Amino acid sequence: MSLRKYRLESPFSCMVYTRCVITNHKFKAGPFCGLLICCRCRFTSCWQYVVRNTWCLKDAKLDISRVHDVVLVGGSSRIPKVQQLLQNVFKGKELCRGINPDEAVAYGAAVQAAILCGKGNEKLQDLTLLDVTPLSLGVETGRECDMTVVIPRNTKMPVKKNYTVTTRHDNQAVVRFSIYEGESTTTLNNYYLGDFRLKDIPPAPRGVAKFNICFEIDANGILNVSAEDMLTGQKMGITLSSNKTCEGIEKIM
Structure with missing residues (x-):
């Protein structure tokens, strides 16, 4: 609201x-x-x-004592009580107020643009801006719409990770791989990204056929998901961008 x-x-x-x-x-x-x-x-x-939550620090396995500066970003950071709570979280550390909170993100975007274009002085070109995955990425597994996380949130990009799954039924000829984003253990409460299928799987008891799922995110945040039948070598995949609708973002939040 x-x-x-x-x-x-x-x-x-x-x-x-x-x-x-x-x-x-x-x-x-x-x-x-x-x-x-x-x-x-x-x-x-x-x-x-x-x-009061420090999820970002916990995910990064970063101790508060290792934080050098606390930069205020966003108009809400002007609220006196927010600033007071932040200082309490960071053990009384003085907050950096030299940057306009409404313009901080734009400054960062300008620096990133200069780095990508190769402009600016040597000091600027030596900077490295690391991007991370804002939410966990995974695949639907099990009969209860369970989500298995392949790439946890706040993982540095680019990244590539693999996960192995098997068939759920005897003589299963088709396997669908549904990709989701979010922090819930069930896919019902996460954001659906897309799916693809592997067909013509050789008949076998459930659990025999195995598939290697590969999640790969490049430096531009493009997600490529592929699955390979480890017996036949058959492979299928899907490419997903980070674009979301307003309704999708509200569902995740």
């Missing part, structure tokens, strides 16, 4: 004007246009859980 500040009513609450479709479970779903009054206590409780 996108809110635009309308008028500051008091130090402890504010009035906001919004024109959008509310989908939050705490409100009745449907179109909404009008005023909302949000007290500071409720406002703080809505986001402090997110600020």
